[in-house]
Structure formats: structure tokens, C-alpha cells
Amino acid sequence: MSRNTAPPAERVDKQLLRTAFILVLGTFMATLDATIVSVGIDGLAHDFGASVAEIQWVTTAYLLAVVAAVPASGWLADRFGGRRTWLVAVGVFLLGSALCASARSVTSLIVFRVIQGLGGGLLPATGQALLARIAGPGRTGRVISVVAVVPLLSPVLGPLAGGSILAVAPWPWLFLVNLPVGAVAVLLARRHVPAVPPSTRRTAFDLRGALLLSPGLAVLVFGLTEVAHGRTLPATAGVTAGLAMLAGFTVHGLRTRRTPLVDPRLFARPPFGAAAVALLVLGASVFGTMFLLPLYFQTGRGMSAWGAGLLLAPQGLGAAAGSVLVNRTIDKVAPRTLVVTGIVLILAGTVPFTQLGHEVPDAVIALALAVRGVGMAMVGAPVMNIVYSRIEPEYLPRASGALNLLNTVGGSVGTAALAVVLQNRLSARGPDISGAFGDTFWWVLGFCLLAAAGATRLPRTRAAKS
Template structure:
């Protein structure tokens, strides 16, 4: 492989930067509002449980939107779909800032989530098609670090905004970034022709997959209460997803997401590794801030500062991944990353010994570096092995699984934490320490899936 073959030129890096602005906004907004829950509850004179739906509604809308991203990009083109998604996201942001009640805020968060859910998969597919299989590894190593930064930067940004401004600025902050992204994309991002302009929309698949996922995630988010509604939602959601798989295997048309993708090496192993990574990363970023603010009595801003080393580790490791992703086999890099995540998670199983803040920061630094070495090689591997016409749907499937993995991980550790708090009361650190052992288990399961990734390098 010659150096000119893998050269990353300025136009490609400019395109990557523009597209990553959309992903940054969408992923950051999933966490930035969590810091303002108490503020919003006071503003609208509503219980926290009602305000929490502002975050849940956004998540459900994202999950519902992602499956349609592939068809939309195939039908209307990747750039056009991405631009419309940005516009919808900005419209939702403006309306959220102008909300006059809890109900209006929740409705507008749904609109915002529909646009935000389309941005990462559409942007990644467009970037993969622009870069081509020879360059996608090095480019995706930069882009993939953004979702790892959002759980860290979201609370920090939200706390900083609320320290100097009113709550609407949690949403107004998106407007200048989004407008800049639109103007830059119109000028610099290429517009490849749609891959399957005449393909009919899989209406039955959409009626089963998106609502099924939304109902399933809703059930998971409510599971810690142990209510009949939560279990009913889980059963209905699982049933709809099963029906979608059967439909996807039998239909003669193009399904919204082709279940057969998961039977083709290395897609199945890569997808499963991403699911477990999402569960481990987002599960930890749910547990640790909660522990630091309740057990450690830190403010939201102080918590964000203590969590910042994870973002630093992810950013630093992305530089290494960028340089080595074409030279090191995906299996080697991913297993190394999982080992680092395990190493960085282990100290949190010892919270009963009240670890020093420096140890927590160092552990998060190691976790961030490890996570950056997992996501980018997995995505680059898939994007380099699928056909150009399959890129939008493959990207949608990967992002969907990562999102669902994060939802499952967060819901699972919430349920486990609640049970351990009840069993260990009033020993709160023991309850959190016990729950972190489950996060380690997620990492080990991810390692088993990673052993099935290819031994060969991305480019030879």
C-alpha cells in the first residue's frame, strides 16, 4: 500500500469536521439537559419525575429515527438528508428554548430527537462514502471519539451554562453551531447520488421496528420501578422486534434494516461488540456521576470536572488510533481497548474504600483511552467491508445498536443499583461497588465477541 493511497487530504478532513458538528450536537444534547432537571422542575413548578421525560422523550425519538436513516439517505441522498436533519434539530432546539410548559418541552424534545437521531448515521455513511475503503479507518478514528466525549462534556457544559445564564440557553447554544454546519456543508460537503432512489419505503418494517424499539427502551427506563407497565412494554417491544426480524427475512423488497447483515462476518461480531461497549460506557456514565453527587456530595460542575479525564483519554487515544488503525489488526486493537476499559473500571468496584479523586481521574483517563480503541476500529472495519450501496443502512444498524446498547446498559445498571441499595442499606458505597462488577461483566462479554473479529489489517 503506497502512501498516496491512504493520504488524508484537506477536503476530506474539512468534510469530516463539518459532519462531526452534527454528531457533536446530537450526542451532546442527549446529556446536557440532565444537569438542568432540577432547574427545569423549579421553572415549570413540576415534579422531577415529569421533567425527566424531557430526557426520556429525546432518547425515544432518537431510537425511533435511526432505523429510517438508511432509506432516507438512499432515497434523497446523504447530504440532503443530513441537512434536513440539522434543520429539524435546530427547529426543535428553538422551540424547546421557547417552551411554556412541561408538555410543550417534552413534545419539542421529541422533534429535536427525530432530527438528532438521523445525524450520526447519516453523517458517518456520507463520510465513509466520501473517504472510500482505503481512507475510512483513519478518518473514522477522529469522528468516533465524539460520542465518547458527550457523556463527559454534556454535564460539564450544562453546568457551565446554568452558572451564567437561564435554562433556555441549554437549547439556544445549538443554534449557532447548527447554522454554521449548514452553511459549511452547502459549500464544502460533496453530494453523492442516492444509492437506491427508486426503492420503496418498508412501511411494515417501520411500523414494527421503530415503535418496537421505542416501547422496549421505554420499558427498560421504567424497569427500576418494577411496574406492570414496564414489563408489559418490554414484552410488547420484544414481540414487535421479533416480528420485524421475521418480516425482514421474508420480504422480497429492501427491509429498513436487513437482518442478514448480522450473519455476514465481521458485521455480527462487530455489532455485538458495539452493543456491549455502549452498555459499559453509558452504564458507567450513569452510575459514576450519580455516586459523586449523592455519595461524594459534589456539584454538577465539580462532577463534570472530575469526569473530564475520560474525554482527555479518548481524545489522546484517537490520535494513536488514527496513526495505527491501518497497520494493527482490528482484533488486536479492540481487545487492547477492552483490556484498558476493564483496567479503568476495576477501581470502581472498590468504592467502599473511598478511592482518592486522583485515582478516579486516572481510571477514567484509562477508560477513555480504551473506549477510543474499540469504537473506531469496529466501525472502520464494517465500513471498509460493505458495498457502497449498503453504507447508509449499515451505518444506521451500527448506530442503532450502539444507542440501544447504551439504553440497555443504563437501564440494567439502574435496576441492579436499586436492588443493591435496598440490600445494602444504608451502605451506599457497597451498593455502587457491587453494581460496577456488572459493568465489568459487560466488558468481558464484549471481549468474547471481539475474539471473532478479523486478524488481518484493514489495508494490506
């Protein structure tokens, strides 16, 4: 079978669905934890007597740890096997969660969030690669369409779940809630998830690449975060150093004779390059919007965290409906058709937010979010299916790591960039907070147009069956 030919779709049985459910628990914990703490930031600052500049590192440290961990996921799965790597990642995440709940100072909480983020960063990429390997090319599309909805739901459910927990329990339960979920996931995985053997191509760990790529991404995100806070010197140093390290990694990846941590040549292979652009910009759009809207609802409209979470819920419902639609059509419709349609829906759902300065009604916001949710579900799963179904099984862990890295980097860098734009527009608009948020959403619209440009290079028709 050639690399550009996909096999016919096969039936997704109960055993595969059970495996998908187990593995998606890890992804759910990791992605949910990126946002669930956001509603508790004020309370944490009060309890620890920390400033806003200090307490924001509770969120930023987790994000930077995730970005640092993702690139190593492919090598770890190749070296130790997908299931073993996934189980260890869950263990590290649960250890970090327990330590966070026991933190007695803001400094210790930040350190423990790093541990939690290192485990959380490995879970989505390792779980997706393991699931794709177990499913095989003929079933990857349908099963990925189910699990891919989780990262779309988590930014919506995070603030809602966090608000619900804090309504009845103190802040440590934001972290303790992970323990029973993780324990169940480990027990089920040991019993029901097949053990996929390590890769027969044993390669040395790309230490030089790791010292350039992961810290480079983390430093870049840190620099952009400092730009948003108006701190010029650390912002300039962070962005400059981050870009320099990433440029160094690219040169290293092209020149090394060993297997690099993430192979830059992979992005020149169709359809991987186009898929990479789509996922990068999708991450910026999804997480950027989930950063802007809760902030707008609470500062521009005076809503509570719970009320903001409820108004965001239609996006989650739309994503769930979209995943059902994709599951039924992913093996019948051209990948580009699904992705382009999804991006058009995201564009349509974003337009009303550019008009926030004109008092957009809640009903219009809810409808726009639902449309965006359907559109996002129509992008992520088809893009991942294109790559997973057309790449050799032994390359799945590294391809999955690269795709998840792009989505994570898109989310983190996109959010940091939008924070800079928002700060600039707030300064320019003065008391017109709604207008400043509306101006910022034009940038989100621009992200969507970039994603559309990348999607036009995806396969025009379905891959031929063998």
C-alpha cells in the same frame, strides 16, 4: 476487488478533514444534547412545578426519539442523498432546539424534545455514512478514527457544558446554544460537503418494519425505565410488548422479499456480527458509566454538577489521546488487536469502580477514567472501519444506520438495565450508597467481558492490500 480485501491506505487531505469537521458538528450537537440537559433537570422541575416522575421524560423522550429515528436513516440517505438528508436532519434538530427553549410547560417541552430527538437521531448515522462514502475505503479508517471520538467525548462534556451554561444563563440556553453551531454547520456543509447522489437501487420504504422496529425499541426502553422506577405494570407491559415487536420485526426481516429497514441477515455476515456485539456492549459501558458516575459523585460524595463534570474530564482526555493513537496505527495493526487491547484497557479502568464501597481516592478515579477513555477510542473507530472498508458503497447508509442503532440501543438499554440494578442494590445496601454503586459496576465489567467475547471473532490480521 473482493469484499474481504481492503485497499491500501491513502493520504487524508485537507479537504477531507474539512468535510469531516463539518459533519462531526452535527454528531457533536446530537450526542451532546443527550446529556447536557441532565444537570438542569432539578431547575426545570422547579420552574415548571413538575414531579421527578414527570420531568425525567425530558431526557427519556429525547432518547426514545433518537432510538426511533436511527433505523430510518439508511433508507432516507438512499432515497434522497446523504447530504440532503443530513441538512434536513440539522434543520429538524435546530427547530426542536428553538421550540424547547420557548416551552411554557413540561408537556410542551417533552413534545419539543421528541422533535429535537428525531433530528438528532439521524445525524450521526447519516454523517458517518456520507463521510465514509466521500473518503473511500482507503481513507475511511483514519478519518473515522478522528470523528468517532466525538460520541465518546459528549457524555463527558455534556454535564460540564450544562453546568457552565447554567452558571451564567437560564435554562433555555441549554437549547439555544445549539442554534449558532447548527447554523454554521449548515452554511459550511452547503459550500464544502460534496453532494453524494442517491442510491440507484430505489426501494420502497419498509413501512411494516418501521412500525415494528422503531416503536418496539422505544417501548422496550420505556419498559426498562419503568422497571427502574418500580412501576411493575407499565414495566411488564413495556418490556413484553417491546420484545414481541422486535421478534416480529426479525421474522418480517427474514421473510420479506423487499429490502427491510435493517436486514437481520446482515448480522450473520462476518465481520458485521462481531462488530455489532462490540458496539452494542461498548454503548452500554460508555453511557452506563456516564449515568452511574455523576449520580455517585453527587449523591455518594456530595459534589456539585460542576465538580462531578471536572472529575469526569480525564475520560475525555483519554479518549482524545486514544483517537490520536488509533489514527496513527489503524492502517498498520490488525483490527482485532486494537479492539481487544481497547477492551482490556476498559476492563482495567472499570475494576476500581467495583471498589467504590472502600472509598476510592479521586486520583485513582481520574486515572481509571483516563485509561477507560483510551480504551474506548481503540474500540469504536477500528470496529466501524472494519465494516465501512469491507462493504459495498451502496450499502454504506444502511450499514451505518445499523451500527449507530446498535450503539444507541446499547447505551439506552444498558443505562436502563443498570438503573434497575442500582435501585435493587440501594434497597439491599441501605445507607451504604457507595457499596451499592460498587456492586452495580460489576455489571459494567460483565458488559466488557461480553464485548471481549465478540471481539475475538473479528479479523485476526490486516486485510490484504490489492
